[in-house]
Amino acid sequence: MKNIYITDLDHTFLRTDLSISDFSKAAWNAMALDSIATIATARTYKKTVEFLKNVDINAPMILLDGALIATVDKKIIGTKLIAKDAADAIIDEGAKFGIYPFVLSLRDKNLNEAFLYSSTLNEHQKSVLFRYKGDDNLSECKDIRAMQENFKIVYFGDEILLRELAKHLESIFGDMFKYILAPEAYVGCYFLTLIHKDADKSHGIKSVSEHMGFDLSKLTVFGDNYNDVGMFEIAGTSVAVANAQEGVKKLAKIVLEHTNDQDAVAHYLERLKNVR
The missing domain is CATH 3.40.50.1000 (HAD superfamily/HAD-like)
Incomplete structure (x- = not known):
């Protein structure tokens, strides 16, 4: 073996x-x-x-x-995806905290991907996006909505805010999703990722x-x-x-x-x- x-x-x-x-x-x-x-x-x-x-x-x-x-x-x-309605519900809850996520989605079965981001960004998100400049899958959204099939939803921000947001989202969605909160070493902030529970x-x-x-x-x-x-x-x-x-x-x-x-x-x- x-x-x-x-x-x-x-x-x-x-x-x-x-x-x-x-x-x-x-x-x-x-x-x-x-x-x-x-x-x-x-x-x-x-x-x-x-x-x-x-x-x-x-x-x-x-x-x-x-x-x-x-x-x-x-x-x-294999894929473990977040449906559009669930992803949009997460986006709406985050908006109550004044923060909008990056949404990474599947465009088609040929593995063409979409990186959706809001036109409303904090400084940490701007720094992250700067690292991706030139990528052809970036899509700015004035009113960010998810696609039909979404891999994950990611917030970048200050630790205190993201801890509060994670607690809030978990109180609403429970074990529907997995929540990953950790330091982000490239831009010196924290990130909060929501993915399918499996x-x-x-x-x-x-x-x-x-x-x-x-x-x-x-x-x-x-x-x-x-x-x-x-x-x-x-x-x-x-x-x-x-x-x-x-x-x-x-x-x-x-x-x-x-x-x-x-x-x-x-x-x-x-x-x-x-x-x-």
């Missing part, structure tokens, strides 16, 4: 400048020759494929926090496991933030990079001495190779 390696992207496998070093690519690709290798990320299909140029991925990818499971060649293995990275891994028939005890996962905790709970080996959130490090079996900017995942894989 092959070993399985699944890594988060942002602040784990990706460097802070969103690059992947030649060293990391070489170490990953060498591992993938005789192992199952894929990623689990909050990113969309399009951005993920852009980042992973010349990186070998030989299993379905877990995308959008588990809302989408798809192969590199666009075969959809759409997280751990559910995504289980879907990939069922699709490929691998043993979770032989799975190693790498992560840094609270949306990676579900992976840590089901994997045989959970690995946190040195720059991971402190609460995440406490839940990992292994904490690396290197950060994402120091090619932490690659160094770990190289050590494994030298042990064999």
